[in-house]
Amino acid sequence: MAGVLMVEVVTPERLVWSGPAEMVIARGSEGELGILPHHAPLITRLVDGSVTIRRASGAPLVLGTSGGFLEVKPDRVTVLADHAELPEGADGGADVDVGGEE
Amino acid sequence: MAQGLKEIRRRIISVRNIRKITSAMKMVAAAKLRRSQQRAAAGRPYADAVQGVLARLAVHAGVDHPFLVERPAASTLAIVVTADRGLAGAYNSNLNRAAAQLLRGAAQPRVLAVGRKGRDYFRRRGMELAGEFLGLGDEPRFADAQRIGQEATRLYLAGQCDRVHLVYAQFVNAVTCRPVAVRLLPIAGEELRGKGTKEGVGGEYIFEPEPRDVLEHLLPHYISVLVYRALLEAKASEFGARMAAMDNATRNAGELIDHLTLVSFRMRQAAITEEIAEIVGGANAL
Numbered sequence: 001m002a003g004v005l006m007v008e009v010v011t012p013e014r015l016v017w018s019g020p021a022e023m024v025i026a027r028g029s030e031g032e033l034g035i036l037p038h039h040a041p042l043i044t045r046l047v048d049g050s051v052t053i054r055r056a057s058g059a060p061l062v063l064g065t066s067g068g069f070l071e072v073k074p075d076r077v078t079v080l081a082d083h084a085e086l087p088e089g090a091d092g093g094a095d096v097d098v099g100g101e102e
Numbered sequence: 103m104a105q106g107l108k109e110i111r112r113r114i115i116s117v118r119n120i121r122k123i124t125s126a127m128k129m130v131a132a133a134k135l136r137r138s139q140q141r142a143a144a145g146r147p148y149a150d151a152v153q154g155v156l157a158r159l160a161v162h163a164g165v166d167h168p169f170l171v172e173r174p175a176a177s178t179l180a181i182v183v184t185a186d187r188g189l190a191g192a193y194n195s196n197l198n199r200a201a202a203q204l205l206r207g208a209a210q211p212r213v214l215a216v217g218r219k220g221r222d223y224f225r226r227r228g229m230e231l232a233g234e235f236l237g238l239g240d241e242p243r244f245a246d247a248q249r250i251g252q253e254a255t256r257l258y259l260a261g262q263c264d265r266v267h268l269v270y271a272q273f274v275n276a277v278t279c280r281p282v283a284v285r286l287l288p289i290a291g292e293e294l295r296g297k298g299t300k301e302g303v304g305g306e307y308i309f310e311p312e313p314r315d316v317l318e319h320l321l322p323h324y325i326s327v328l329v330y331r332a333l334l335e336a337k338a339s340e341f342g343a344r345m346a347a348m349d350n351a352t353r354n355a356g357e358l359i360d361h362l363t364l365v366s367f368r369m370r371q372a373a374i375t376e377e378i379a380e381i382v383g384g385a386n387a388l
Contacts, residue, residue, distance in 0.1 A: 008147065008151070010147045010148040010151055011148060011244075012145060012148050012149075012244035012247075012326070012327065012330055013141070013144060013145060013148075013243070013244050014144040014145070014148075015144065015147045015148075028310055029310060029311055029315075030310040030311055040306075040308055041306070041307045041308065042307065042308040042309075042310065043155055043158070043159065043307055043308070043309050043310075043316055044308075044309070044310035044311075044316070045310070045311070045315070045316060045319055069155060069316070069319075069320065071151070071154070071155050071158075078151050078155075080148060080151050080152060080155070
């Protein structure tokens, strides 16, 4: 199936990850969601857990998140988490501030 | 005469030491300014996203909420964001003056002080403080903004204030900042909706769970985002102001050193001339 999702994972303090993906799996307040391109517009609350981002190549990226919201537009997914952690050693996708604390 | 010369030399040394300190402070402020600008930029995607979601929520669901309801303004709360420390030129006093001006016309004014300088100012003037948040450090965290936002919304929902304003220094550029007062609560509903239509998102949205429930969780976040942005901008402005103030101080110290050096040379020359005159006078007398 054609189409890609532009995914952005943001927290109040920084942009955690952004890039293209084929599918996003997240746990919403009403249950687990799998989002493919051309999904209907959706806004939901997220529960603490993980957000899985399946990319065209490579292993799926699993981010630990707590709190927040998920917004879906047909070609775009935005994860607004209170906190989000990339797995160890994952590359941050496009233009990401890896700095954080020191 | 010789005593005066010694005195001046001592002053030159002390001014020189002060100049070392001010120029170090200037460089520290410049480095911190850069960092806080980066942090302000890093927080922008989230702020934009929250604003976007809220706007679409307002457009598509048309919901109501205590935060969006105008009440007659019987009492006003000002959240005043100042620095904890001075040596930043007119930065703190400009903010305090802007806040005082905002509250002058208001009935039952109260202040929620963020930063020591604002707290001290309003305490001295006998203003009732609704609370204080001190020592947020050079890098305020989102959690700090949340605590401040929660306190303000608590007071608002409890009916202890009908308007909440946020007074902080808007960052214009490294040498300019502008004290501004923005209304935090109630949130102007039209403003939210306006942003939503401008983006022009067609189609129906699915909300999980109810729009009302999403809104209830999102609005406090929105408040925190606004506070957080204000904290970051205020920090950047503070460092900018401190940098400018320390730059001035360094330059003034340099001028003072030049002046004092000139005076000391003159005095030394006068002393030599006098000595020669004495010797010549003595020789002539023989």
